[in-house]
Amino acid sequence: MAAAHPNWVLLAYRLPREPSTPRVTIWRKLRRLGVVQLIDGLVALPADARTKEQLEWIADEVLEAGGEATLWLGRPGSIADERRLAAAMAASVAAEYQAVLAGVKDVSRGAGSSGRRSLRHLERELQRISRRDFFPPPEREAARAAVRRLAADLEEVAP
């Protein structure tokens, strides 16, 4: 039998329909962590000390908001299932890296008010995305390279 080491952490949760504020807050936090949603009310992340802890805090927040939440450790039943999860997560961050690439193009065209400020913003955006980038797509290197190039260009224009 293959090693049954649980490599995913899952949060099953349900929130009251009203008020809607906690629903929105919690969904935003889950998105920021980079979860993949399996079905309504069931999200997953690759398991490590940090992801497990972050989902634990969110589970408590769901409970405090009058909802129900359970945390699970497990692994998909087949490699194909796991690959599908990883692909969905990679596609989602790939779109975010594309947005950074588009941002770099805008700045190069002089569309931004201040090139330097836009650069800082893009750098922080990259850092944020990489925190939830568990299965890096090719767009990651492309976005990083583009931001590095932009930084070098701005350095040349106004040292």
Added chain:
Amino acid sequence: MKWATRAGVHVDRAACAWLVRRFVDEEAEFVFVEDPDHVPAGATPFDMRGVELSHHGGNCSFETMLVHFGLLDPVLTDIARIVHEADLADDRFDAPEAPGLDVLCRGLSMVRYDKAVLSVTGAFFDGLYEYRRRTLLLGNEPS
């Protein structure tokens, strides 16, 4: 007094331990447990699921402790923003120091046991406190 938290301390627990020892209980003794069920009798648990001194309403444990112990020091409030972002990175505050502090604490916990981590991070936070105290003293509100 005895205080208990989860083993493998990271930034929030390190900051809480520093806060406790410096502002609440000079003689504080810390124990580290693998499971909340293993908290020794008589110890005050913190930064664990289901206890009072922990995450509540989107706040990290350090923020909860400031409220719980009535610590109104503006320098501590300022440090709380950094700890919050280093621990949760939810963009509630603009704290550019946070990613750096997160990396330092994460790295330390890879090469030192919990007690040694706390003695190093204790010095970190003493330094951070002094640095921010001087900034506030001169009236240059940190952005």
